[in-house]
Amino acid sequence: MFGFINIQRLALATCLALSFGSVSAADLDPKAISIKLPEDIKWVANPGGSESAVLVGDPSKPGLYVVLNKWKAHHNSKPHSHPNDRFITVISGTWWVGTGTDYNPDNLKPVPAGSFVTHYGNEVHYDGAKDEDTILQIVGIGPATSTPAK
Template sequence: MKRYRVRWLILALLPAAFAVFGQADEEGFIRLMPGELDWGESDGNSIGFVVLAGDPQQEGFYVIRARFPPGVMSSPHYHPTDRHVTVISGTWHTGTGAEFDTDAMVPLEPGSYMMHPAGAIHYDGAKDEEVIVEIKGIGPAPTIRVE
């Protein structure tokens, strides 16, 4: 049963793997402007994802961005590898543990950093404003929801 959920979540995140990468110049540098990011919705709850480097579903380093519309939160979940998150814009609200509790969430402002340890249950999202976070880690890193 757990393996089925992991497969479903991997399939749910596949649209993120089709992000538009910027063209490398003759020296290999890649530049992307905010308007060039193709935010895909991967899990049906309107959280947008874009892959900037690598692939979170494959072995190796990856960088993704997640965009949470106002009022959208993730449910408790975990990842099998550490994830490093930096808040780009908005105030990101973060909670830990299997019990979703908005009153216990800690707000993180732009420039803030949070590390999600491998296997640690957490939830997060936006309350009153759009939030964009950048997530870095080593894949594969599926999202495994806690029921």
């Protein structure tokens, strides 16, 4: 029914699965993959109630960058713009966003975790967090600058 050859294959497959199951991250080829665990990510405090962690690139220089931004609860930016499009994923919490030069935190709209937002270059917006910290992943092309709205 099952046969001796099939039993041998099953035994071999089980041994291989058990031996590969014990492979750790230390066994990965660093030329093939890089992993930063949460405790390895360096957060830097910014003025205005946020923190950031650069994951890839350098936002102050030309080229691609990926940054985590953590808005602390009860902190918002004032109206501003960026020269290039920015692509933002809400990782956790609720992000609150508004547009235009008239800053009115009562008009902020909620963007829940899992959402994707595009901030278009040179368009005025403001954003932040209300009752909870919010973590965003921001992808863009540098240099990433911010210009206050007039």
